[in-house]
Amino acid sequence: MTQVDPTAGSAAGSAVGPGAGSALFAATVGLAGNAPPRAGAWRLFRDNPVSVAAALVLLVVLVVGLVGRWVAPYGINAVDVANALQPPSGAHWFGTDDLGRDVFSRVLVATQVSLRVAFVSVAFALVVGVGVGVVAGYRGGWLDTVLMRVVDVMFAFPVLLLALAIIAVLGPGTTTTILAIGIVYTPIFARVARASALSVRVEPFVQVSQTMGTPSGYILRRHVLPGVSGPVIVQTSLSVAFAILSEAALSFLGLGVQPPEPSWGRMLFDAQGFLGLAWWMSVFPGLAIFVSVLAFNLIGDGIRDVLDPRQRTLLQARRSTRVPGRRRAARTGGAA
């Protein structure tokens, strides 16, 4: 059994007799939805080797994204037809493409392009989505109904189809790609933020503010926004992963980032015709996508485990109840 953080006491609550356990531990440990910024959060994150590994990988990817353009050994458009389709070698680590351009240099530069598209589009989705979701969730009533029906409609479209429609209207290009992905991911943030805002709205401390005549703006800023931050942070990390994939997909269809600018998806698009001839043209950009998406996903999971006490509790409860029989015994007192 791993050593257990004492703050994780509530884990037992769900496993022991429902009434006694959870109430008891919640009371002694004070782990509720209204959780304070826990000092142990960072330690919990640090103790998870998967999260740490993902964070390190991400750091490398980010550094590459920042400095790649300057450390790339060749220009991204340094055409050298004489050396086209060369396999990986000392001079060209990832080989060369059909125009003799250095794949390694292009992957480095594409990192920046792909990450920029992903980050900016998710930032757009975050700001708009959280704004819509928080207002809808907190205000409720007809405004909530109207905003959420719009969100439902957006959800009903397949992601790529919606992005394609937006690009069809605005024409392809990096800015359009950012906007398209941003709009596509806005409803997810709106849903996540609304769900949290709904639960924060009925918290007694929000009611206290209402009885004191605190204006809605203050309540939203001070109480609701911090309350939704946890799930939104997790969603951000996961969305960046999906945004990278979406950008790759759009560029792969030739609708995203336009040449001569390289992006991971664009490079895969260019490699299509050479799959049998030059595996390196598709494998390296593909690997870059795979590694960064995986890293963002894992780090998102890691953050959720730390920030969302209920999820974490379930995990640990599962880990601690080795024998399901005990649960059954407790069910004499009914299973909740």
Add this chain to the structure above:
Amino acid sequence: MTGTPAVVPANGAVLSVADLRVSIGGREIVRGVSFDVRPGQTLGIVGESGSGKSMTVLAATGLLDAPGARVTGSSLITGTDGGAPTQLIGAAERTLRRVHGDRVGFVFQDPSTSLNPVLTLERQISESLETHRGMTRRAARTRALDLLTAVGIPDPERRLDGYPHQLSGGQRQRVMIAIALACDPTLLIADEPTTALDVTTQAQIVELVRALQQERGTAVVWISHDLGLIGQVADDVTVLRQGEAVEQQPVLGVFDAPRHAYTRQLLDARPLLGQSAPPPADASGAALLTVESLDVRFAVTGPTGRSVVHAVDDVSFTVRRGRTLGVVGESGSGKSTIAGALTGLVRPRAGAARLDGEDLLAGRGASGRRLRRRVAMVFQDPFSSLNGRSTIGTSIAEPLRVHRLTASGAAERARIAELLELVDLSGDYVDRYPHELSGGQRQRVSIARALALEPDLVILDESTASLDVSIQARVLELLLRLQAELGLTYLFIAHDLGVVQRMSHDVLVLRGGRTVEHRPAADLFADPREEYTRALLDAVPPVRPRAAQAG
């Protein structure tokens, strides 16, 4: 500790616990507790929250399943039909499974979560009968019917096929007791079984358990934070404090000759009837708040369609300046709805509320905001009424900033320190987070935040109900002191008549959203006119334990 004179030796005891220790993450939570439960008798375990009373009993019965918890010591339960006793500490799952529900039955605090909402009552009662007794479904049903009848569920035949949500809280707890007693256990563990219930329901459950116990000879371990209640149910008492048994005696000894200072403290903190409120802060008796024919209805959309709950039905009352109006009622009586209407959380359907002649119910927007300043409210739950992400200072600063009551910066900090001092907290608390504070301290912060508004009226909605009795006593003292010093007017909502009598100059008794009685406190307590008021008064645990009355 095993040799405490009053407790019979381990032989003959139904459950014999010796030197029980529980530690979690290196912290010892239960420190060498020993006790014996005699057949047919009730052991009361009393202590404040965090004293380890539930932990002790869960560990002793093998139910404790906290990750990383280390349990040592001994806990022997008598075998069936005079067989060898079973050791429960460190017992295998199989052994525990055979004991739980068969020889030991459990009743937990919250009857609304302890029952499975998707199973019929019959399934839930007969589960242990079928597993432990190998009964057929039909035999189990007959037995379940007997049990429901025994615990006093009306129309048991029909209820068997019903679901928990069709029952009231008290009825659910009766069903829990039926489940616990299904296999005729030798030991019944009741962990705060009445804490979530109304006072009159609590009295009924106490009677029920007593009657069943006498009939079946079951031994009971009754855990409670309320020494008054323990006095009504227990034969022997173990007082726990910080995981240690500081006193173990028969119940009469605990009440008449407490040996430990902590027991005396618990005895003194009990809210008893007969302590009247101090003289009012304003002798004039002029009305501050007048409420006339308040009517609140909620539209409830349920699975069976829409219905209207008439939460407050034609209630009128006055609150006099510098005095306290105690509002008493059980759950569903509409007392919190009245508080909600007066603070703008709930919109009444009809009626008027005038504070110094100004209409409290009319204001919206800016004028509404000004009105909100005049009525402050302190909520029941000290854990959720402060934002866990804000420091204490930020929480208290909110009303100051919103209503521009001080200049920002140094003046604001000075005012916050002043408010904290008013509620007996030091200035260091400004930068702390709520989770670092105890329940009583948090409630003091909530009071300070309410006072920051400099309100005319303070509504205290069960503000001390979730605190331990000793903490409650101190917070009540604080409220009385503040009233005397600042000339505050309180609307004091509570279900505990002892507390209400201690605090109030006038009392309003509510039932089902209607006024039962509205009279000066002295008159009402001396001569309750209505039967319901008398029932509430009778439900308050008396000063002396039941054993003393029996002779």
